[in-house]
Amino acid sequence: MSLLCAVRAALRVYVVGAALLLVQLVYRLRGALPEPVFPPQPDRVAIVTGGTDGIGYSTSKHLARLGMHVILVGNNEGKSQEVVKKLQEETLNDKVEFLFCNLASLRSIRQCVRKFKARKLPLHVLVNNAGVMMVPHRTTADGFEEHFGINYLGHFLLTNLLLDTLRDSGSASRNTRVVTVSSATHYVGELNMDDLQSSCAYSPHGAYAQSKLALVFFTYQLQHLLTASGSHVTANAVDPGVVNTGLYRHVFWGTRLVKKLLGWLLFKTPDEGARTSIYAAVAPELEGVGGRYLYNEKETRSLEITYDEALQRELWVRSCEMTGIRDVFQDGIVR
Numbered sequence: 001m002s003l004l005c006a007v008r009a010a011l012r013v014y015v016v017g018a019a020l021l022l023v024q025l026v027y028r029l030r031g032a033l034p035e036p037v038f039p040p041q042p043d044r045v046a047i048v049t050g051g052t053d054g055i056g057y058s059t060s061k062h063l064a065r066l067g068m069h070v071i072l073v074g075n076n077e078g079k080s081q082e083v084v085k086k087l088q089e090e091t092l093n094d095k096v097e098f099l100f101c102n103l104a105s106l107r108s109i110r111q112c113v114r115k116f117k118a119r120k121l122p123l124h125v126l127v128n129n130a131g132v133m134m135v136p137h138r139t140t141a142d143g144f145e146e147h148f149g150i151n152y153l154g155h156f157l158l159t160n161l162l163l164d165t166l167r168d169s170g171s172a173s174r175n176t177r178v179v180t181v182s183s184a185t186h187y188v189g190e191l192n193m194d195d196l197q198s199s200c201a202y203s204p205h206g207a208y209a210q211s212k213l214a215l216v217f218f219t220y221q222l223q224h225l226l227t228a229s230g231s232h233v234t235a236n237a238v239d240p241g242v243v244n245t246g247l248y249r250h251v252f253w254g255t256r257l258v259k260k261l262l263g264w265l266l267f268k269t270p271d272e273g274a275r276t277s278i279y280a281a282v283a284p285e286l287e288g289v290g291g292r293y294l295y296n297e298k299e300t301r302s303l304e305i306t307y308d309e310a311l312q313r314e315l316w317v318r319s320c321e322m323t324g325i326r327d328v329f330q331d332g333i334v335r
Contacts, residue, residue, distance in 0.1 A: 035275075036275070036279065036283075036297070038066060038278070038279075038282045038283065038284075039066075039282070039284065040066055040067045041063070041066040041067050041068045041124075041282055042067040042068075043069075044067075044068050044069070044122075044124040044125065045068065045069045045070075045071070045121050045122055045123050045124050045125070045169075046060075046063050046068045046069070046070050046071065046123075046124065046125035046126070046127065046281065047071045047073055047099075047116070047123060047125070047126050047127065047162070048060045048063070048070060048071070048072055048073065048127040048129055049073045049074065049101070049103065049127065049128055049129050049130035049155065049158070050073075050074055050129045050130025050131065051070070051071075051072030051073060051074060051083075051098075051127075051129070052072055052074050052076050052079060052080060052083045052098070053074075053076070054270050054273075055129060055181065055240055055270050055273045055274045055277065056072070056074075056127070056129040056130060056274075057083065057087075057270065058270040058271045058273065058274035059127055059129060059274040059277045059278060059281075060072055060087060060096070061087055061090060061091060062271075062274060062278045063125070063278065063281060063282070064087055064088075064091040064093040064095070064096050065091045065093070066282060067093065068093075068095070068124075068125070069095040069096075069121070070087070070093075070095065070096045070097075071097055071098070071099050071116070072084065072087075072096070072097070072098045072099070073098075073099050073100075073101045073112060073130075073158075074098070074100070074101065074130060075100065075101065075102040075103070075104075075108075077098075077100050080098035080100075081098070083098070084096050084097060084098050099112055099115060099116060100112065101158070102141075103130055103149075103150045103154030103155070103158070104140040104141055104146065104149060104150050104154065105140065105141040105142065106141075106142050106153075106154075106157060106323060106324065107141070108141075109154060109157050109158050109161070110157075110161065112158075113158065113161040113162060116162075116165075117165065122165065122168070122169035123162060123165045123166050123169050123176065124166075124169050124170075124176045124177070125176065125177050125179065125281045125282070126158075126159060126162060126166065126176075126177070126178045126179070127179045127180075127181070127277055127281060128155040128158070128159065128178070128179065128180040128181060128215070129179075129181045129277065130150070130151075130154075130155075131147075131150060131151040131181070131211070132146055132147060132150050132151065132208075133147075133208055134204040134205055134208050135147070135204060136204065137198075137202045137204070140154075144197060144322070145196075145197040145198050145199070145202075145207055146207075147198075147204075147207040147208050147210070147211040148196055148197060148198070148207065148210065148211050148214070150211075151208075151211035151212065151214075151215065152211045152214040152215055152218065152319075153319060153322060153323055155180065155215070155218075156218055156319045156323060157323040157325065159178055159180075159222070160320075160323075160325055160328055161325075163231075163233070163328055164328075166178065166231075166233045167231045167232070167233055170231065170232030170233050171232055172232055174232075174287065175232045175233055175234050175287060175288050175290075176232065176233045176234075177233070177234050177235075177236070177280065177281055177286075178219075178222065178233065178234070178235040178236070179235075179236055179238060179277055179280040179281050180215050180218065180219050180235070180236070180237050180238070181215075181237075181238055181239075181240060181277060182212045182213075182215045182216050182219075182237045182238065182239055182293070182302075183209075183212040183239060183240070184239050184241070184295070185208060185209045185212050186209060186212040186213040186215070186216050186302065186303055186306075187302075187303050188209050189206075189209035189210045189211075189212060189213030189214075189303070190206070190209070190210060190213070191210060191213055191214060191217065191305070191311065191315065192210070193311075193314060193315070193318070196210075196214075196318070198210065213303065213306070214315060215237060216237050216293060216302050216303070216306045217306055217311065217312050217315050217316075218312075218315070218316070218319070219235050219236065219237040219291070219293075220237075220291055220306060220307065220309075220312055221309075221312035221313060221315070221316045222235040223235040223236075223290040223291035224291065224309065224312070225316075225329040226290065227290070227291075228329070229329060233290075234286070234288060234289060234290030234291075235290045235291065236280045236286070236289075236290055236291070236292045236293075236294055237292070237293045237294070237302070238276040238277050238279075238280050238293075238294045238295070239276065239293065239294065239295040239300070240268070240273035240274065240275075240276060240277065241268050241272075241273055241295070241296070242267055242268060275296075275297060276294050276295065276296060276297050279294065279297040280294055283297075293306075
């Protein structure tokens with residue numbers, strides 16, 4: 001039965017991936033869309049998780065070009081100085097730096113937040129971008145299944161610990177923003193509240209899809225609670241599309257072959273994949289707008305079950321328990 005479930009999960013993920021590639025091909029045949037122009041963002045601070053590679057690197061680069069103080073958060077300390085120097089040179093912005101954080105460790109996340117808060121900096125944009133994709137069954141330092149632990153729980157804790165800074169940095173005229181990178185894979189995900197760790201029948205495809213689905217639930221519940229508490233913070237989820245990055249090393253060999261041969265045509269570049277994240281982070285038309293699922297810089301309907309507020313709340317409460325934090329929105333008040 002577990003093998004059958006794993007095969008079904010894989011087929012669903014690949015069907016969605018194939019459909020998305022066809023959509024991207026149509027866009028390419030129509031011609032490249034002009035790169036949007038956004039207003040400068042001086043005196044604003046952004047944190048980008050996974051900012052040293054792929055979509056995260058491209059997101060960081062474009063935010064730095066807009067004049068933001070960009071903090072790359074990640075666990076690749078070895079290449080961090082090289083990446084920071086490269087970004088500073090490419091963007092002519094010396095306000096780019098690296099802050100170590102291992103999203104697979106709740107302790108590391110707490111240490112990272114303490115170091116950031118010790119700087120007494122404001123925080124205007126948080127981009128929850130880092131993640132793993134379709135890895136073999138592994139667990140984090142705290143015993144969580146890796147997709148769920150890194151992609152979802154790590155960002156859940158990081159965001160909650162930074163909420164007070166985000167709230168204090170926002171205003172009625174200019175909200176701060178939380179941008180969370182999900183995936184079209186969420187459309188075939190199943191949120192199993194009785195087995196969030198995928199321990200009964202592990203499938204890398206199913207676990208990845210569930211983690212990306214959980215991020216959409218998280219975004220909607222976060223926005224609901226932010227609105228209820230009167231906070232000047234917005235939260236949106238983004239779908240980058242199928243992007244040519246290093247995340248594909250664990251996928252089916254056939255997919256890797258297609259990527260190698262036709263990636264230039266079918267797959268987005270990291271810069272193209274980062275566009276919607278950047279749009280969600282700085283676009284003037286999204287000022288004060290949250291609780292959206294965005295694809296190709298447009299609002300899109302997510303999986304229907306993600307709008308179930310009772311399930312959103314149940315996952316939120318369970319996540320607070322897993323990460324060992326008090327619900328910061330208890331009684332409708334941000335603490």
